[in-house]
Ligand SMILES: [Fe+2]
């Protein structure tokens with residue numbers, strides 16, 4: 015299947031499986047990912063494909079999400095996958111690879127880990143992780159980072175790493191302002207990227 019055919023199938027699935035607001039979010043992530051890919055000289059169609067795939071399973075009942083996610087056969091910890099917030103990523107990767115709609119390991123990895131990211135993730139995984147958080151429909155508290163990104167503040171070879179660090183710092187600040195805990199996996203990713211030792 016070509017990427018164009020994959021995108022057509024994903025659009026059909028997204029219409030069928032997602033509520034209006036989540037469909038809008040997915041389309042907005044696709045636009046953001048395409049801009050990001052263009053700036054980074056990556057393939058914009060690939061950016062759109064992984065964006066339309068990423069939240070496909072988010073509105074399935076949790077039992078179905080877990081059943082699909084348990085088929086995600088990688089060296090990753092199954093325990094981490096069986097988390098109600100994370101399961102929809104590996105669930106979508108399993109469903110789409112099973113149907114032959116998305117088969118490239120690098121793209122499946124991006125879909126599987128889009129929520130919290132992963133140490134050592136590839137460029138498309140980084141694009142999806144960032145675009146999911148930067149799309150304009152997301153919380154207004156991310157507007158400054160989005161504006162900075164659009165104005166080119168994160169262009170250049172180290173830009174994506176800095177963008178992800180900034181997004182995580184925005185997230186930590188936001189959660190702490192509400193008295194909420196930061197997910198351990200977020201801190202592990204943050205510390206591995208920055209070399210810092212931030213604790214919850
Ligand atoms: Fe998601």
Ligand SMILES: [Fe+2]
Nearest residue numbers: 039068069146
């Ligand atoms: Fe999302």
